[in-house]
Structures are given as structure tokens and as C-alpha cells.
Amino acid sequence: MAGAGERNETVRAIKRLGRRLWKRWSGYHRRSLAEEAMSRLKRLGERLSAREPAYQVAEVQIRCAILNTFTVLGMPDTVPCA
Structure with a gap:
């Protein structure tokens, strides 16, 4: 199985480096964040309701603003501990 070899190599890398490193x-977080953003976008609806191209642009911009708001709301506040 081709996928099993890749998985085994990934497991070895995780053991060697630690999960966080x-x-x-591997860029895992970037992929995960991108997939989550696309999932949220799809939940807003897969089709544009506007017919005119100018209104479609506005609708997409509104959706992006909503996604950005979701992202800001979901980001944790980090506080340095000393």
C-alpha cells in the first residue's frame, strides 16, 4: 500500500521530532487552517445569490469579511507568563 508507507514515515518523523515541531x-497548521476556512465558506452557501457580476463581487467580499470575523473570534488571546 502506497499510503501506508507515507503514514509510517510520518509516524517516524513525529516520534523523532515531537508532534509540535x-x-x-510539515506545514500541518497552515493546511488545517486553510481547510477550516474553506469549510466555513461552504457553510455560508455554495452558490452566489446575486446575478449581476458587480453584486457577485460584493457578495464574495461580504463572505470574506464574515470569514475574517470568524477567524478573529476563534483566535486565542496569548498572554506571556513570566
């Missing part, structure tokens, strides 16, 4: 090294 592996996620940064």
Missing part, C-alpha cells in the same frame, strides 16, 4: 516543519 513536526506540525511546524
